[in-house]
Amino acid sequence: MAAFAELGMLPELATAVEEMGWMLPTDIQQEGIPAILGGADVCMAAETGSGKTGAFCLPVIQVIWETLRDTKTGKKKVHKFGEEGWNLNVFDRDPTLSVDREAYIAESSHPKFWSGGRANKGVFNKGKYYYEATIVKDGLCRVGWATPKAQYNLGTCSNGYGFGGTGKKSYAGNFDDYGESFERNDVIGCYLDLDSHSIHFAKNGKEFEIAFKISQSLVNASFYPAFVLKNSRLKLNFGHTAFKFPPKKGYVGLTSASPDCVESSPKNGLGGATADPNAERPNSAPLCIILEPTMELARQTHEQIVLFSKKLDSPTLRAVLVGGGIPIAKQIKDIEAGVDVVTCTPGRAFDLIDQEKIKLTHVRFFVLDEADSLVDGPQNCSRKINNMYQTIPRFQPDGSILQMIVCSATLHNLGVERLAATTMHFPQWIDLKGQDTVPDTVHQIVCPVDPVADKSWIRLRSKSGNGITTDGIHSGDQLRPNSDNAETLSEGVKVLKGEYVVKAIRHFKMDQCIIFCRTKIDCDNMEQHIFKQGPEWTCVCLHGDRNAEERTENLRKFKSGEVKYLICTDVAARGIDVHGVPFVINVTLPSSDDISNYVHRIGRVGRADRMGLAISFVSTVPEKVWYHKCRNRVCKNTALVNKGGCAIWFSEKQSLAEIEEHLGVTVARVSTDFDVPVDEYDGKVVYGRRRANEAAMEVGLSQAAVELTGIVRELNTLERQLQLSYWKLLAS
Ligand SMILES: Nc1ncnc2c1ncn2[C@@H]1O[C@H](COP(=O)(O)OP(=O)(O)OP(=O)(O)O)[C@@H](O)[C@H]1O
Numbered sequence: 001m002a003a004f005a006e007l008g009m010l011p012e013l014a015t016a017v018e019e020m021g022w023m024l025p026t027d028i029q030q031e032g033i034p035a036i037l038g039g040a041d042v043c044m045a046a047e048t049g050s051g052k053t054g055a056f057c058l059p060v061i062q063v064i065w066e067t068l069r070d071t072k073t074g075k076k077k078v079h080k081f082g083e084e085g086w087n088l089n090v091f092d093r094d095p096t097l098s099v100d101r102e103a104y105i106a107e108s109s110h111p112k113f114w115s116g117g118r119a120n121k122g123v124f125n126k127g128k129y130y131y132e133a134t135i136v137k138d139g140l141c142r143v144g145w146a147t148p149k150a151q152y153n154l155g156t157c158s159n160g161y162g163f164g165g166t167g168k169k170s171y172a173g174n175f176d177d178y179g180e181s182f183e184r185n186d187v188i189g190c191y192l193d194l195d196s197h198s199i200h201f202a203k204n205g206k207e208f209e210i211a212f213k214i215s216q217s218l219v220n221a222s223f224y225p226a227f228v229l230k231n232s233r234l235k236l237n238f239g240h241t242a243f244k245f246p247p248k249k250g251y252v253g254l255t256s257a258s259p260d261c262v263e264s265s266p267k268n269g270l271g272g273a274t275a276d277p278n279a280e281r282p283n284s285a286p287l288c289i290i291l292e293p294t295m296e297l298a299r300q301t302h303e304q305i306v307l308f309s310k311k312l313d314s315p316t317l318r319a320v321l322v323g324g325g326i327p328i329a330k331q332i333k334d335i336e337a338g339v340d341v342v343t344c345t346p347g348r349a350f351d352l353i354d355q356e357k358i359k360l361t362h363v364r365f366f367v368l369d370e371a372d373s374l375v376d377g378p379q380n381c382s383r384k385i386n387n388m389y390q391t392i393p394r395f396q397p398d399g400s401i402l403q404m405i406v407c408s409a410t411l412h413n414l415g416v417e418r419l420a421a422t423t424m425h426f427p428q429w430i431d432l433k434g435q436d437t438v439p440d441t442v443h444q445i446v447c448p449v450d451p452v453a454d455k456s457w458i459r460l461r462s463k464s465g466n467g468i469t470t471d472g473i474h475s476g477d478q479l480r481p482n483s484d485n486a487e488t489l490s491e492g493v494k495v496l497k498g499e500y501v502v503k504a505i506r507h508f509k510m511d512q513c514i515i516f517c518r519t520k521i522d523c524d525n526m527e528q529h530i531f532k533q534g535p536e537w538t539c540v541c542l543h544g545d546r547n548a549e550e551r552t553e554n555l556r557k558f559k560s561g562e563v564k565y566l567i568c569t570d571v572a573a574r575g576i577d578v579h580g581v582p583f584v585i586n587v588t589l590p591s592s593d594d595i596s597n598y599v600h601r602i603g604r605v606g607r608a609d610r611m612g613l614a615i616s617f618v619s620t621v622p623e624k625v626w627y628h629k630c631r632n633r634v635c636k637n638t639a640l641v642n643k644g645g646c647a648i649w650f651s652e653k654q655s656l657a658e659i660e661e662h663l664g665v666t667v668a669r670v671s672t673d674f675d676v677p678v679d680e681y682d683g684k685v686v687y688g689r690r691r692a693n694e695a696a697m698e699v700g701l702s703q704a705a706v707e708l709t710g711i712v713r714e715l716n717t718l719e720r721q722l723q724l725s726y727w728k729l730l731a732s
Pocket of ligand 1: 021026047048049051054409574576577578603
């Protein structure tokens with residue numbers, strides 16, 4: 001495996017990560033860093049804890065710093081995109097249409113939407129012109145000619161003429177039979193005769209009759225090569241390479257058109273706006289925007305960026321953290337002082353962008369971390385992210401191209417795929433895991449919670465019983481211990497879960513553990529329950545009802561080891577990186593519509609090659625739980641959702657079955673003796689530490705490195721001696 005420097009990283013960055021103890025890149029870094037440095041739009045999917053943050057931050061920092069350095073030293077050039085030759089116009093297309101870097105291939109990967117575009121030049125006045133379109137990928141497409149006023153959906157308005165794969169010609173929304181149908185690998189010749197005002201087409205050299213007489217109202221208009229695609233890809237040849245089927249009868253390729261008949265597209269420039277290439281970048285216009293779903297994650301990524309870039313100076317890289325909980329006035333001041341990288345949460349970011357306090361005019365990298373949560377989770381920001389994307393120029397005057405980077409441990413989701421199709425440019429998928437998987441550093445066990453078999457909850461629930469306070473969902477129910485009444489058993493499950501958490505902590509002598517609860521009230525109750533166990537039982541809560549400062553402080557306390565247990569809702573399920581946490585407890589499983597949260601939750605352990613154990617308490621009977629649709633913070637409506645209330649019956653058995661099916665594993669069941677299957681886990685594991693053989697391998701590697709250093713030094717000395725003898729020989 002190559003070291004960081006061998007991936008093309010700047011020595012300053014390689015040294016910074018080495019000082020953090022990172023000797024070798026992880027697999028995702030090995031793949032992701034060169035792809036981003038190489039200019040690709042990248043979708044990264046890898047297991048939790050596999051080092052994705054470094055995989056996108058390091059190359060982004062590098063490119064940005066080089067840009068800053070080149071700007072400072074005056075090395076940056078102004079790009080002449082669209083001014084030279086004929087190609088596709090990236091400024092004149094549907095946003096869902098991708099155009100390759102050479103601007104000759106166009107693709108729409110959307111199965112439902114038509115996406116159209118045009119060339120960067122058109123012809124007018126007189127002459128006979130020709131270009132070829134090769135169908136590279138099947139799907140639907142129409143090709144032809146259009147004026148700059150035409151709609152992108154070619155042939156649906158009276159400014160464009162098209163010929164479609166189904167063997168129809170189209171103009172002004174009328175579709176009539178014409179020529180033949182065409183498909184993948186067919187080459188369509190598009191003919192425009194401005195002398196006799198007609199248009200016709202050919203397939204693989206076979207010319208068809210005149211398709212259209214150009215309408216009288218358009219005879220003085222300029223015509224541009226135009227096309228529209230649905231889940232298809234086209235390669236255009238305007239004459240810059242030899243035509244597969246050269247035109248006859250006086251027609252010429254567009255590249256041979258006389259300059260006095262050629263017009264450049266009026267749609268040319270930065271996102272439609274005219275930008276002065278020599279204008280200075282405003283202070284509040286970052287080169288990179290990173291969106292994170294929560295403030296905790298944003299802070300973590302921001303801190304990594306600061307650490308990574310600590311060796312970069314002249315110029316230094318200015319990173320700003322933007323999100324709720326930090327006074328907005330301070331953030332605006334920080335941004336106005338100058339910013340290169342903004343790491344932010346969506347709400348505050350959208351707010352500052354709307355107020356134009358953050359300008360998107362110079363964004364070079366747009367990164368969506370934990371993308372599935374951003375587009376699909378409760379925040380569902382896909383529309384706003386799309387709006388943001390539309391505002392960012394695709395090209396900068398220095399020729400740099402906007403790069404989109406999308407990553408998560410659970411990327412295989414319709415929302416993300418749709419986002420990738422609409423915003424990314426032939427994205428490179430670096431998928432180190434296929435469908436969701438759990439790293440083999442994470443051991444999972446399930447402990448069934450059966451209130452019929454274990455009646456201890458009846459005693460625990462009594463006034464003297466010291467059981468956990470439950471969520472109050474059964475406070476209005478007639479509970480009858482020793483009956484099989486559903487409400488009674490559901491209450492029993494809640495009490496038993498509180499007890500089992502304490503048992504597990506005692507059994508494994510847990511000094512550090514993340515405890516996931518379903519709701520905020522469950523977290524608060526668990527916090528009190530843990531406190532009750534004794535002064536050494538220290539814990540903090542992380543959920544949406546705690547204010548931002550408290551959350552930051554609580555996370556700090558847990559990370560620093562000041563407290564042992566972090567109790568949280570799914571807010572902390574993603575991305576939070578606490579070094580070497582050995583245990584995760586799921587008091588309740590995520591519901592079926594949130595299965596990926598299971599992967600994220602248990603991925604808080606087993607990070608950076610440390611072993612971890614995830615214990616899930618799974619009720620054997622249905623549990624009635626809160627499912628608030630209202631915004632009422634003190635809602636007590638225990639009626640079921642389908643009766644207008646805020647409660648549901650939750651089958652954890654079913655959720656577990658779905659999780660197992662999703663991951664393709666059967667999780668080992670254990671009793672409350674927590675008899676973890678030793679054979680399967682080879683008995684040598686210490687949770688929170690590396691596996692014995694890997695740790696030994698690392699020691700071996702570093703010893704080898706030390707030995708090699710000595711040998712290299714010796715070789716160096718020998719080489720110097722050899723050179724000296726050579727010079728002496730020459731001199732004598
Ligand atoms: N090359 C490396 N060598 C050693 N440790 C590393 C390396 N890369 C990352 N780490 C460490 O591994 C841990 C996990 O990294 P990171 O938080 O980037 O994972 P992730 O893939 O983003 O996880 P998640 O999907 O849960 O967000 C961190 O503590 C990080 O410091």
